[in-house]
Amino acid sequence: MKKILILRFSAMGDVALLVPVVKSFTAAYPDVEVTVVTRPKFGPMFFDIERVTVFPADVDYTYTGVLGMRDLFRKLMRKGPYDLVLDMHDHVRTMILRSLFKLFGAKVVVFEKGRAEKKAFSRKDDKVTTPLIHTVERYRLAFEKAGYPFKMVDAPYLSLSESIESASGWFSYKKSMELTRWIGIAPFAMHKSKIWPLENYPVLIESILKKTPVKFFLFGGGEKEIKYFETLKQKFPEHCEVIAGKLKLRQEIALMKHLDLMICVDSSNMHLAALSGVPLLSVWGGTHPDVGFGPYNYSNGSIIQVSREELPCRPCSVYGKEKCFRGDFACLTRIHPEAVADHVLKRLAV
Incomplete structure (x- = not known):
């Protein structure tokens, strides 16, 4: 061996x-x-x-x-x-x-x-x-x-044992909510140039709920992120569940596999969802999927971004940064929550 x-x-x-x-x-x-x-x-x-x-x-x-x-x-x-x-x-x-x-x-x-x-x-x-x-x-x-050529196997790539998949109580009431879609939201990243303005999410959630019943699961970590998620839960108490800080990594992945859609930015949660075979919609700002970090094996229909024709300054960074060449983060602010909601509803075939 x-x-x-x-x-x-x-x-x-x-x-x-x-x-x-x-x-x-x-x-x-x-x-x-x-x-x-x-x-x-x-x-x-x-x-x-x-x-x-x-x-x-x-x-x-x-x-x-x-x-x-x-x-x-x-x-x-x-x-x-x-x-x-x-x-x-x-x-x-x-x-x-x-x-x-x-x-x-x-x-x-x-x-x-x-x-x-x-x-x-x-x-x-x-x-x-x-x-x-x-x-x-x-x-x-x-x-x-190194002398080891091979072809890539088919997705999903993050596969968990049955015991882990069924470990969380989140799944027990899934079948009793057949008419309710499950959507994950992962709005945070390491750098400001990747983060779609947080004030957009209440508008996005409200726009989606007007069209279809949804349970939103909020993914992230850290005190600031959890504090923000709690404000969303207070605004939509029946529709939002804070996952951040409650589940371990493998449990989070297991939950992702039950989602109808993950809404995210260019982040590790985007990659975890993609590698789990989860439908996703990712919002891109200062970075660009063509640099080599897009969701693996996903089509352009899974990405929302302002075109380079409109903003030739994109991307301003490979991994993300805190400053903007223009100073206004137009690559993020020009993506409106109503437009994202339309994309979500199309993905859900609503």
């Missing part, structure tokens, strides 16, 4: 996009075992993939700095040796680790991040906006470079 080591610490969306590649790889090569080294909170995404184990590496507290990477390397080596080490992050931490593995004779392959072409796509002037390959494909090509 060959042993493969994969390094990818963050961010959550980037780690999530590894899941379909790892799942497809192990399906194609039954003679391999894979160890994924990532932050502890991201590990559960890989739990249901055969012959895949997770090494939870807390790089924020336990394995910090150069000495921390040395200690992590020693622990990983005790579980080796490895036939291949794949650096799917290309960050200073993984650069240290891969150098140590190389020093001890391991074969190391680094995925092509495409920094230069992404920078050219998102710079202020003289943009080069040829669509870039998806991050999932970049990961797959790293395996191919």
